[in-house]
Amino acid sequence: MKIRIGICGYGNLGRGAEAGIAQNPDMELVAVFTRRKPVESLKINSDVPVVHVSDVEYWKDKIDVMILCGGSANDLPEQTPTFAKIFNTVDSFDTHAKIPEYFKTVDAAAVAGGKISIISIGWDPGLFSVMRLYAGAVLPSGNTYTFWGPGVSQGHSDAIRRIDGVADAIQYTIPVDEAVERVKSGKKVEFETREKHKRVCYVAVDSICGDEDKARIEKEIKEMPNYFADYDTTVNFISQDELRTNHGKLMHGGQVIHAGKTRDNNNQVIEFSLKLDSNPEFTASVLLAYARAAYRLSATGEKGARTIFDIPPILLSGRDRDDVVRDLL
Amino acid sequence: MKIRIGICGYGNLGRGAEAGIAQNPDMELVAVFTRRKPVESLKINSDVPVVHVSDVEYWKDKIDVMILCGGSANDLPEQTPTFAKIFNTVDSFDTHAKIPEYFKTVDAAAVAGGKISIISIGWDPGLFSVMRLYAGAVLPSGNTYTFWGPGVSQGHSDAIRRIDGVADAIQYTIPVDEAVERVKSGKKVEFETREKHKRVCYVAVDSICGDEDKARIEKEIKEMPNYFADYDTTVNFISQDELRTNHGKLMHGGQVIHAGKTRDNNNQVIEFSLKLDSNPEFTASVLLAYARAAYRLSATGEKGARTIFDIPPILLSGRDRDDVVRDLL
Numbered sequence: 001m002k003i004r005i006g007i008c009g010y011g012n013l014g015r016g017a018e019a020g021i022a023q024n025p026d027m028e029l030v031a032v033f034t035r036r037k038p039v040e041s042l043k044i045n046s047d048v049p050v051v052h053v054s055d056v057e058y059w060k061d062k063i064d065v066m067i068l069c070g071g072s073a074n075d076l077p078e079q080t081p082t083f084a085k086i087f088n089t090v091d092s093f094d095t096h097a098k099i100p101e102y103f104k105t106v107d108a109a110a111v112a113g114g115k116i117s118i119i120s121i122g123w124d125p126g127l128f129s130v131m132r133l134y135a136g137a138v139l140p141s142g143n144t145y146t147f148w149g150p151g152v153s154q155g156h157s158d159a160i161r162r163i164d165g166v167a168d169a170i171q172y173t174i175p176v177d178e179a180v181e182r183v184k185s186g187k188k189v190e191f192e193t194r195e196k197h198k199r200v201c202y203v204a205v206d207s208i209c210g211d212e213d214k215a216r217i218e219k220e221i222k223e224m225p226n227y228f229a230d231y232d233t234t235v236n237f238i239s240q241d242e243l244r245t246n247h248g249k250l251m252h253g254g255q256v257i258h259a260g261k262t263r264d265n266n267n268q269v270i271e272f273s274l275k276l277d278s279n280p281e282f283t284a285s286v287l288l289a290y291a292r293a294a295y296r297l298s299a300t301g302e303k304g305a306r307t308i309f310d311i312p313p314i315l316l317s318g319r320d321r322d323d324v325v326r327d328l329l
Numbered sequence: 330m331k332i333r334i335g336i337c338g339y340g341n342l343g344r345g346a347e348a349g350i351a352q353n354p355d356m357e358l359v360a361v362f363t364r365r366k367p368v369e370s371l372k373i374n375s376d377v378p379v380v381h382v383s384d385v386e387y388w389k390d391k392i393d394v395m396i397l398c399g400g401s402a403n404d405l406p407e408q409t410p411t412f413a414k415i416f417n418t419v420d421s422f423d424t425h426a427k428i429p430e431y432f433k434t435v436d437a438a439a440v441a442g443g444k445i446s447i448i449s450i451g452w453d454p455g456l457f458s459v460m461r462l463y464a465g466a467v468l469p470s471g472n473t474y475t476f477w478g479p480g481v482s483q484g485h486s487d488a489i490r491r492i493d494g495v496a497d498a499i500q501y502t503i504p505v506d507e508a509v510e511r512v513k514s515g516k517k518v519e520f521e522t523r524e525k526h527k528r529v530c531y532v533a534v535d536s537i538c539g540d541e542d543k544a545r546i547e548k549e550i551k552e553m554p555n556y557f558a559d560y561d562t563t564v565n566f567i568s569q570d571e572l573r574t575n576h577g578k579l580m581h582g583g584q585v586i587h588a589g590k591t592r593d594n595n596n597q598v599i600e601f602s603l604k605l606d607s608n609p610e611f612t613a614s615v616l617l618a619y620a621r622a623a624y625r626l627s628a629t630g631e632k633g634a635r636t637i638f639d640i641p642p643i644l645l646s647g648r649d650r651d652d653v654v655r656d657l658l
Contacts (some may be wrong), residue, residue, distance in 0.1 A: 133643070201407075306658055307643075319465075321638075
């Protein structure tokens with residue numbers, strides 16, 4: 001019997017989860033849930049029902065794990081506690097400062113419902129988090145550094161798009177090579193924000209915009225607080241065609257580097273890196289592996305919220321345990 | 330109360346564990362166990378008793394976890410089942426083909442003794458194994474490649490030392506750059522042995538050896554079955570002084586690369602790499618983190634053998650759970 005998966009939210013992440021299920025022979029998609037009305041307005045790629053979130057109770061015994069693909073700002077804080085009472089859930093909640101509070105709320109709901117909810121899954125938070133844990137536990141005398149990119153930041157791209165005269169834009173976050181190399185050499189380094197990452201923007205302006213507008217847009221971008229002011233930012237103006245053709249992929253990635261020391265000042269460097277053509281499809285793939293773990297934990301009678309730190313890796317694999325030990329250990 | 334650690338075997342690995350304990354404030358070394366007689370012949374760096382292995386029973390309630398630092402060929406297959414009945418244990422058993430059988434034997438002993446034994450810990454088997462698991466679980470449509478080095482292979486160095494006329498030798502295993510790059514590009518590749526790694530040897534010969542001896546030694550190395558015949562091997566003759574000065578570190582490392590695909594042929598590459606100045610000290614550091622996990626699992630009443638796949642990462646960290654969630658997730 002396959003693990004019956006529900007997907008709630010059908011943006012980039014939800015579509016990634018839908019595609020990822022096809023790569024996991026032990027899983028099947030049962031339904032996609034949406035807040036849109038009428039639900040018929042949502043066209044999906046699979047031949048399963050599209051259901052309004054208000055009808056979710058009906059699916060209680062028909063879905064083993066619900067993948068929550070909503071956003072962290074508005075969707076998940078409201079949806080997850082509701083869904084966690086009814087289903088095992090996995091989500092990618094990434095509002096860092098609010099994770100402890102979110103964990104508590106979801107835990108209470110999951111315990112009440114007798115379900116498992118694994119929160120904040122993906123790559124950061126997610127695989128990067130667990131790598132920071134492994135590295136720091138193995139080399140306690142050391143420092144961990146996280147670099148993001150090269151990759152598209154949706155939040156920064158959106159911030160540029162809101163500027164008057166901007167037709168479309170893509171922003172790449174790029175780690176500063178010299179910083180990465182210094183960290184890998186094993187030296188402890190304190191960085192200013194602008195020393196670790198730089199920001200490169202590709203902007204298409206409205207057809208009526210002239211050079212004066214471009215100068216103003218560039219200035220507005222570079223001086224935007226929180227988003228750009230603390231970074232070395234490059235702004236490139238290109239056509240909308242070029243933007244679509246050359247900057248259409250939601251690529252991302254990054255690296256966690258931990259440089260530690262053992263006896264006699266020996267340097268020991270641990271590095272974990274990701275190079276992703278599609279950020280949402282990769283994040284969805286991680287969610288599916290942890291959906292399997294949620295299903296298995298729930299099947300043994302466990303309940304409550306869990307983080308990536310709590311999950312034994314063996315629960316992630318779709319392969320037989322003996323095969324895993326023989327082939328991977 | 331600290332986790333009371335015993336070390337069995339005082340070679341490079343045992344000395345690494347001894348040094349590593351000082352980096353973990355929640356651990357203390359209680360005793361070092363040896364097969365040497367008299368035990369007084371073993372000088373250690375810590376102010377704890379050196380005990381003959383035959384007296385180990387006396388320490389049953391005085392040690393929480395025994396780190397088994399013996400070799401996989403002769404020591405561990407005999408020692409671990411004996412020790413696992415008396416103590417929680419962690420070991421670095423790395424005879425790959427025999428792991429399933431070893432697991433069964435150790436499991437039976439640990440269950441009988443009501444203890445936890447975590448087997449085959451280190452970096453390969455060990456951290457590399459668990460990275461292969463994570464990567465394959467997250468991207469099931471993909472291929473995993475492991476490269477070792479640049480690093481010193483003790484087994485290959487020893488093999489050269491046994492050749493007539495060789496005074497001392499060090500062998501480096503080096504991954505072939507082109508192979509690493511091909512794998513990272515996301516293409517599925519089948520490699521011949523010699524396409525993945527090359528072997529570089531530094532050899533000091535006995536003072537009576539002339540050019541003819543060197544030619545013979547080089548030929549014997551390059552044609553040695555299993556060790557060198559299947560590889561592109563370079564032999565450099567240097568003085569014993571130079572060997573000691575420039576090739577004294579037991580450096581090692583390597584990388585696990587998993588190249589997978591998601592929808593629309595998007596490449597997703599996961600990479601985990603280690604650059605280690607000291608292989609035994611790093612391996613010992615991993616053993617200590619898993620010793621903490623063994624102690625905690627045992628404290629909850631669990632028993633039996635475990636692999637690295639079975640251990641929830643949170644059990645490895647010496648830090649408070651709330652701090653870990655706040656700082657690392």
